Amino acid sequence: MSQKEKTTIVLFSGELDKAIAAFIIANGAAAYDHEVTIFCTFWGLNTLRKDQPVPVKKGWLERVFGAMMPRGANKLGMSKMNFAGMGPKMIKHVMKKHNALSLPQLIELAREQGVKLVACTMTMDLLGLQKEELMDEIEYAGVAAYLGDASDAKVNLFI
Template sequence: MTEKKRTTIILFSGDYDKAMAAYIIANGAAAYDHEVTIFHTFWGLNALRKDEQVTVKKGFMEKMFAKMMPRGADKMGLSNMNFAGFGPKMIKGVMKKHNAVPLPDLIEMAQDQDIKLVACTMTMDLLGLHQEELLDGIEYAGVAAYLADAEDGKVNLFI
């Protein structure tokens, strides 16, 4: 019995391009038969937000964060050359031209490949994000669960 290789990625960044890199590596690793975990924390949680508005009760600060943060993968900005939202349009333009897979589809593909998508409960709390606002079929955990996976990881990245 051979042990399965494992890859873990902490997705901290809320940038479209960095999240793309994370999901491309993750999907690649899963295709090569790794067990893969993506642990979404801080701004990386935005990649897991549903794109429709979900009504949940929030305090003032939590409402502010909810309003200011992008709702879902498709609305995220770029880490570089964002140009007030023009950069993402350019990137999506060239991606379409080159038949590259857009981020929301990469996330769906990850779920199809049984990549474990985890939302960090501690930072969900801080940013006031509720489970109802995030995609279905993901897991909820803290740093201990991340470490348990990463200890066995061949490839562990922080993005």
């Protein structure tokens, strides 16, 4: 068990606004010198997807899931006011105007600060996502590893 304070976030949701909130909290905690883990599961895995299709072998149902789900941080919709894709454009516009970091920049900053990004292997199996389709240099684990981190942490959020 480390001496540092720990913060864990389960990122279950696949929406742009929720992912932004998760990475802002994670970056804040890392700046405070917490050990931070973001455990991406279910739709949260889409945040970790590469934005280009990756040639991998899949069954048809996994292909359907793969095609329907957004490819990466730049393609996510909103939980509210999505307006058929206009909402994300509006939010990205105001974020740029206010010099706020975009989601891909927030993710990059998180990696620079040593935030541990974990893909949930069980839901990768269910949704048919393979390691080649996700960002490089992330970790792969299951619920046991998450609970190990969370039990040591002071701040645990499910987003």
